Each structure stands twice: as structure tokens, then as C-alpha cells.
Amino acid sequence: MLVIQGGAALQGDVTVEGAKNAALPIMAAALAVRGDVRLGCVPDLVDVHTMTQLLQSLGAEVDRSTPNSAVINADNAQGHVADYELVRRMRASICVLGPLLARHGRARVSLPGGCNIGHRPIDLHLKGLAALGADLRIEAGYVIATAAQLRGAEVDLSGPHGSTVTGTCNVMVAAALAKGQTVIRSAACEPEVVDVGRFLINAGAKISGLGTPVVEIEGVDSLTGSAHKILPDRIEAATFAIAATATHGSIRLKNVRPSDLTSVTNALSAMDVEVSSTVDELRISTPRQLKPANITARPFPGIPTDTQAQFMALLATIRGRSVVTDGVFPDRFMHASELLRMGAHIRRVGASAVVTGGTRLSGASVMASDLRASAALVIAALTADGESQIRRIYHLDRGYAGLETKLNALGANVRRESDRQQPSAVKAPHYSSQSARQRTDS
Numbered sequence: 001m002l003v004i005q006g007g008a009a010l011q012g013d014v015t016v017e018g019a020k021n022a023a024l025p026i027m028a029a030a031l032a033v034r035g036d037v038r039l040g041c042v043p044d045l046v047d048v049h050t051m052t053q054l055l056q057s058l059g060a061e062v063d064r065s066t067p068n069s070a071v072i073n074a075d076n077a078q079g080h081v082a083d084y085e086l087v088r089r090m091r092a093s094i095c096v097l098g099p100l101l102a103r104h105g106r107a108r109v110s111l112p113g114g115c116n117i118g119h120r121p122i123d124l125h126l127k128g129l130a131a132l133g134a135d136l137r138i139e140a141g142y143v144i145a146t147a148a149q150l151r152g153a154e155v156d157l158s159g160p161h162g163s164t165v166t167g168t169c170n171v172m173v174a175a176a177l178a179k180g181q182t183v184i185r186s187a188a189c190e191p192e193v194v195d196v197g198r199f200l201i202n203a204g205a206k207i208s209g210l211g212t213p214v215v216e217i218e219g220v221d222s223l224t225g226s227a228h229k230i231l232p233d234r235i236e237a238a239t240f241a242i243a244a245t246a247t248h249g250s251i252r253l254k255n256v257r258p259s260d261l262t263s264v265t266n267a268l269s270a271m272d273v274e275v276s277s278t279v280d281e282l283r284i285s286t287p288r289q290l291k292p293a294n295i296t297a298r299p300f301p302g303i304p305t306d307t308q309a310q311f312m313a314l315l316a317t318i319r320g321r322s323v324v325t326d327g328v329f330p331d332r333f334m335h336a337s338e339l340l341r342m343g344a345h346i347r348r349v350g351a352s353a354v355v356t357g358g359t360r361l362s363g364a365s366v367m368a369s370d371l372r373a374s375a376a377l378v379i380a381a382l383t384a385d386g387e388s389q390i391r392r393i394y395h396l397d398r399g400y401a402g403l404e405t406k407l408n409a410l411g412a413n414v415r416r417e418s419d420r421q422q423p424s425a426v427k428a429p430h431y432s433s434q435s436a437r438q439r440t441d442s
């Protein structure tokens with residue numbers, strides 16, 4: 001668990017890692033590439049470790065001996081079965097479906113489980129791959145997919161809450177090696193999807209329209225090894241920016257792409273936070289008084305759903321009434337009940353959470369339910385009077401590398417202790433270790 005003594009304002013510089021949500025689908029896409037794939041800025045996260053194990057279970061060689069890098073060679077990867085034991089640990093395992101199908105013409109991938117952030121179907125992944133000619137069925141908890149020859153097609157990925165990020169990645173990889181032209185309509189526009197597309201282009205794919213809802217792909221015969229640097233993690237950056245704001249601190253974020261964070265910085269500016277940027281840095285400086293705000297998470301370029309919980313924790317500290325809505329995962333409010341334990345005033349009203357902020361939060365023992373809920377509890381604890389214990393932080397280790405080290409360097413008081421209520425806890429991942437036990441959030 002993390003034990004946090006609240007009250008310190010975050011001050012100083014922090015360097016942001018490469019993005020989890022780009023690293024995972026790119027590592028999966030390496031299954032469809034011949035030769036060495038050299039990745040830089042790979043974050044040292046439990047999820048990356050799980051993806052490493054998944055690729056190895058399929059026969060790929062993965063060398064992570066150099067920090068923040070991965071060299072993947074899938075030339076001898078003959079496996080096509082992504083086993084439940086690995087897939088259940090991490091939702092993003094579904095990203096191997098498209099690459100396996102493209103590579104072997106068949107794939108058997110365990111269904112990723114129901115997750116704590118709400119309903120997470122994969123119907124759009126299946127619909128997209130079926131449009132390319134795959135035959136797909138669900139049997140005994142596995143997606144079973146076969147395709148003698150994938151063929152380019154028109155694919156519409158619009159769902160009830162926008163497009164699908166990992167679904168777009170799956171279809172993009174499969175289409176890159178399909179015969180003929182594919183047009184993906186309602187493609188996800190998230191920067192991580194663009195990064196996956198750029199990785200594929202470096203490997204020889206022909207893709208245009210990245211970052212727009214219409215992505216066109218001309219299939220090629222093969223993809224070949226290449227080097228790619230993972231883009232900076234906008235969610236980690238936003239988490240630190242929100243934490244600095246909540247503690248009335250002042251920080252400089254290094255290795256960021258400010259244009260990926262416009263919705264977040266606009267929301268902070270509307271609360272009266274001072275935000276300034278250079279090409280790869282952001283400065284956040286917080287006045288004494290902040291204004292409440294209404295926050296609605298939406299697909300890119302909207303406020304990311306992966307920052308909604310952190311915003312809710314911040315708004316609980318700001319005097320006045322704020323409304324938080326999640327237009328991507330409408331039920332992603334598990335953090336609210338734990339924030340209540342710290343003295344926050346939050347009510348669910350229809351599809352939104354109404355936050356009446358301003359009462360000082362107090363330290364408490366709380367339980368993290370998912371990755372960003374954990375981050376929200378950390379932010380709340382940093383602002384609270386007294387000590388908080390945050391349990392089940394294996395969620396946090398899925399998505400934040402060295403969080404307590406980074407926070408302490410900014411002046412926070414955070415320590416990691418063993419949690420007797422957490423029998424299956426994982427250690428923070430280590431480059432050379434292949435044996436970390438992990439827990440699923442799914």
C-alpha cells in the first residue's frame with residue numbers, strides 16, 4: 001500500500017514516461033513485423049511486463065535489458081493462442097488479436113474480462129476484423145478467429161460512446177497486411193492510435209488520415225523491423241498537473257506534447273490555474289483560490305476518460321459545485337465512494353457526479369478499484385489533513401512508473417509498505433525479472 005502524509009505543495013520538475021496506451025498496442029503489433037523492432041521510451045510498468053510475457057508465450061523474443069527500451073523479434077513466433085492466465089491480467093492483451101490474425105491467419109485470444117470502469121465489450125473489434133474477411137466466434141471464453149486471406153474493406157467503428165481505441169489499433173494492423181485498400185470510418189483519433197499508425201508506417205505500412213476519423217490503409221505484403229520512440233504519456237502528465245493543482249503547487253513537466261493535453265490544460269485554466277508551455281514542457285502554477293468547473297470526458301480531443309477520476313479528486317478540494325460526467329465510460333465512478341471516505345461530498349445524479357467541494361479532506365484508509373481511481377485517491381491523499389493508506393496499489397503499478405519516487409522528488413511524503421490485505425500484490429516491475437506475480441483489474 002501507499003502511505004501518504006498530506007499537506008505538501010508539489011514543487012519542481014518531473015519527467016513524463018512513454019505512453020502505456022501506445023506502448024502496449026505497438027508491442028502487440030510487433031508480432032506482425034519481420035526482423036527486429038526497436039522501441040524507445042518504453043515505460044517500466046507492470047502492463048508492459050505482462051505484454052512482454054504474452055509476446056514471449058507466443059514465441060517472440062523480447063529483450064528489455066536496457067531501461068526504457070524493448071527489442072522484439074517475432075520471426076520465430078509460431079504461437080497463436082493468447083492464454084486466459086495472461087490475458088486476464090490486462091485488458092490491452094486484446095491488441096494481439098489483429099496482429100496474430102494478420103501474421104498466421106488464425107488467432108485464439110481469451111476474452112479480456114469485465115473491468116471495473118464499466119461495460120467494455122469488444123464487438124467493434126470483431127465487427128472490424130469480420131469486415132476484413134475474418135471468421136470469428138466466441139467459444140469457451142476465447143475469441144477464435146480465422147482468415148485464409150484478409151481483404152481490404154470499408155470498416156465502420158462507431159459505437160455508442162464514440163470509436164474504439166484498441167479496436168482501431170487491431171483493425172489497422174490487420175488491414176496493413178490485408179490485400180487491397182481498407183477505409184476505417186469513425187476511427188479513434190487518440191494520439192496513441194496515431195503513434196501506432198506511425199510505428200506501422202515506419203515498418204513499411206501505407207496509412208493515411210491518422211488522427212482523423214477516416215483512416216485509409218493500402219495493404220502491403222510484409223512489415224519489416226524498424227525503430228520507434230513511444231510518444232509521451234499524456235495521462236501521466238495530466239495526473240501530475242492535476243496533483244500539482246490540487247496541492248496548490250507549481251511544477252514543470254518535461255517530455256510532454258502540450259498539444260495532446262489541450263483539453264486538460266484548458267480545463268485547468270478555466271479553474272484559474274496558470275499554464276504555460278514550450279514545445280515539450282508544461283508549467284503549472286496554482287493560485288490560492290480556484291474555481292469549480294464542469295468536466296465531461298469525451299474521446300480525443302476531449303478531456304480523456306483516463307483523467308476523469310483525477311479531476312474529480314481535484315474538484316472535491318475546490319469550494320463550490322462542480323459536475324463530472326464521463327461520456328466514454330458512463331459508469332466510471334468507483335473512485336467516488338472512496339473519496340467520500342476522505343470527506344468529499346459527491347452525489348450521483350443521473351449520468352453525472354455532482355461534487356460539492358471545499359471541505360478539507362481528511363486522511364483515511366481507502367481501497368483503489370482501478371488504475372485511475374488509484375491516481376485520484378493519491379491526489380486526494382496529497383491534499384488531505386493527516387495520513388492516508390491506499391490499498392490495492394497493484395492497479396497503480398499497471399500505469400505509473402515510480403510514482404512515489406517522482407512525487408517525493410516534488411516534495412510529497414509518500415512511502416510504500418507491504419499490505420497484509422493484499423496477498424497477491426506485485427512488486428514494482430524490474431527490467432530483468434520475468435517472474436512478477438500480477439493481479440488483474442479486469
Ligand SMILES: CC(=O)N[C@H]1[C@@H](OP(=O)(O)OP(=O)(O)OC[C@H]2O[C@@H](n3ccc(=O)[nH]c3=O)[C@H](O)[C@@H]2O)O[C@H](CO)[C@@H](O)[C@@H]1O
Nearest residue numbers: 021092119120121122123124125159161163164165166328
Ligand atoms: C490500452 C488502452 O489503450 N486503453 C485505453 C483504451 O481502452 P479501450 O480501447 O478498451 O477503450 P475503447 O476505446 O475501446 O472504449 C471506448 C468506448 O467504446 C465502447 N466499446 C469499445 C469497444 C467495442 O468493441 N465496443 C464498444 O462499445 C466502450 O464500452 C467505451 O464506451 O481507450 C479507453 C478510452 O479512451 C481508455 O480508457 C483506456 O485507457
Ligand SMILES: C=C(OP(=O)(O)O)C(=O)O
Nearest residue numbers: 091092117306371372399
Ligand atoms: C483503463 C485503462 O487502461 P486499460 O484499458 O489497459 O484497462 C487506463 O489506462 O486508465
